[in-house]
Amino acid sequence: MTEKCNVLILGAGAAGMMCAIRAGQRGRSVIILDHAKAPGEKIRISGGGRCNFTNVHAAPKNYLSNNPHFAKSALARYTPRDFIVLVEKHRIAFHEKTLGQLFCDDSAKDIIRMLLAEMQAVGAKLKLQTDITLVEAIPTGGFRVSTSADVIEADSLVLATGGKSIPKMGATGFAYRIAEQFGLGIIETRPGLVPLTLEPTQLEKLSALSGIAVPAEISHGKTSFNEALLFTHRGLSGPSILQISSYWREGDEVRLKMEPDLDILGHLKAAKKTNGRQSPQTALGEILPKRLAQHVVERAGVTGNLGDMSDKTLSTLTAAVQEWSIKPSGSEGYRTAEVTLGGVDTTDLDSKSMQAKTIPGLYFIGECVDVTGWLGGYNFQWAWASGHAAGESV
Numbered sequence: 001m002t003e004k005c006n007v008l009i010l011g012a013g014a015a016g017m018m019c020a021i022r023a024g025q026r027g028r029s030v031i032i033l034d035h036a037k038a039p040g041e042k043i044r045i046s047g048g049g050r051c052n053f054t055n056v057h058a059a060p061k062n063y064l065s066n067n068p069h070f071a072k073s074a075l076a077r078y079t080p081r082d083f084i085v086l087v088e089k090h091r092i093a094f095h096e097k098t099l100g101q102l103f104c105d106d107s108a109k110d111i112i113r114m115l116l117a118e119m120q121a122v123g124a125k126l127k128l129q130t131d132i133t134l135v136e137a138i139p140t141g142g143f144r145v146s147t148s149a150d151v152i153e154a155d156s157l158v159l160a161t162g163g164k165s166i167p168k169m170g171a172t173g174f175a176y177r178i179a180e181q182f183g184l185g186i187i188e189t190r191p192g193l194v195p196l197t198l199e200p201t202q203l204e205k206l207s208a209l210s211g212i213a214v215p216a217e218i219s220h221g222k223t224s225f226n227e228a229l230l231f232t233h234r235g236l237s238g239p240s241i242l243q244i245s246s247y248w249r250e251g252d253e254v255r256l257k258m259e260p261d262l263d264i265l266g267h268l269k270a271a272k273k274t275n276g277r278q279s280p281q282t283a284l285g286e287i288l289p290k291r292l293a294q295h296v297v298e299r300a301g302v303t304g305n306l307g308d309m310s311d312k313t314l315s316t317l318t319a320a321v322q323e324w325s326i327k328p329s330g331s332e333g334y335r336t337a338e339v340t341l342g343g344v345d346t347t348d349l350d351s352k353s354m355q356a357k358t359i360p361g362l363y364f365i366g367e368c369v370d371v372t373g374w375l376g377g378y379n380f381q382w383a384w385a386s387g388h389a390a391g392e393s394v
């Protein structure tokens with residue numbers, strides 16, 4: 001049996017559902033397909049179950065892409081405020097956690113329920129547990145998609161199947177394959193917002209620190225993030241590391257400045273003056289986690305009490321806290337990455353509508369496009385904005 005509709009959306013994630021809503025509001029008949037059992041699974045697990053659904057500061061500078069200008073149009077036409085209005089309409093309570101990051105007070109499922117209610121209101125039809133077997137262009141116009149259940153023909157086809165991160169949840173490289181099938185370019189994909197790993201010898205040296213979290217400024221080239229750093233049994237994690245991982249390339253070093261807002265040298269000098277018999281471990285342990293203070297003193301290779309130490313030695317100790325240079329051996333990969341960098345080449349897409357420039361009616365939105373946000377609600381904002389842009393055009 002062949003079913004017909006105006007708009008067929010592949011992928012019922014954040015971007016696909018937003019596109020379905022907007023297209024439906026414009027009077028289009030919409031079918032949205034997904035191979036998963038439930039829609040919006042990544043929304044459900046996001047933000048520790050509370051979904052960091054946007055960031056009030058979202059701006060083009062918070063996104064990585066081969067073409068940094070591409071995201072501007074969609075982000076300007078569907079803003080964090082627009083999404084907040086929708087959240088407020090559905091009376092979903094939320095709060096700002098930090099740095100402009102908005103989270104649900106209760107559960108990420110509230111966001112999924114909201115999107116499903118909006119889809120239902122415009123008559124968008126959701127088909128789950130449906131495998132796509134063939135996608136083809138109809139020579140006279142439109143697209144035909146064969147699935148495990150039936151055949152669907154549509155005037156517009158929207159690819160919203162996300163990236164490769166968390167394959168255990170059903171992530172596939174499907175959108176990239178379809179882009180290639182239609183002759184669109186792909187910017188090499190790699191895991192982003194991902195913990196970085198260390199080689200065994202480095203790891204052994206840092207093993208005593210596993211589990212410790214400290215504020216840190218992490219830098220790669222001219223890019224820096226000032227958020228928490230977490231030492232793990234595999235290497236380095238925490239928001240600052242996830243952020244820098246999107247910029248880091250294999251073989252590169254990253255610079256770590258722990259407790260960037262503390263005057264470590266000033267603290268050591270003051271401690272030397274008031275209590276010269278104090279050990280550097282004890283003095284540093286007053287402002288750093290004890291295990292880290294111990295490690296820093298060993299790392300600096302200094303011995304004796306503060307009273308015996310020259311200002312130069314105190315500077316060496318300070319550097320052992322605030323001037324680390326470390327070469328990660330790799331990342332934890334797509335298994336734990338929150339996003340996929342790279343993807344469908346934006347030079348082949350129209351930035352206003354997300355439509356393929358050479359294939360009228362074919363659209364790519366969300367994570368499968370070569371636009372990747374920072375950690376902190378930016379990726380959902382891209383999903384909403386790009387989904388909305390396509391929904392306006394289909």
Ligand code: FDA
Pocket residue numbers: 010011012013014015016033034035036039040041042043045046047048051052053054130131132160161162163165166169170171172174337338339365366367368376377378379380381383
């Ligand atoms: P998304 O991955 O959401 O949806 C794609 C859909 O396509 C899925 O439903 C999938 O089942 C379906 N699909 C895939 N292949 C298919 C195929 N071959 N056939 C049929 N269907 C197929 N971002 C943020 O802004 N704030 C946050 O708090 C978080 N937190 C977070 C936590 C974790 C653990 C992860 C992994 C990621 C985040 N993110 C995030 C990132 C965010 O989840 C991501 O950027 C968006 O979900 C991307 O939305 P899309 O709609 O593009 O893809």
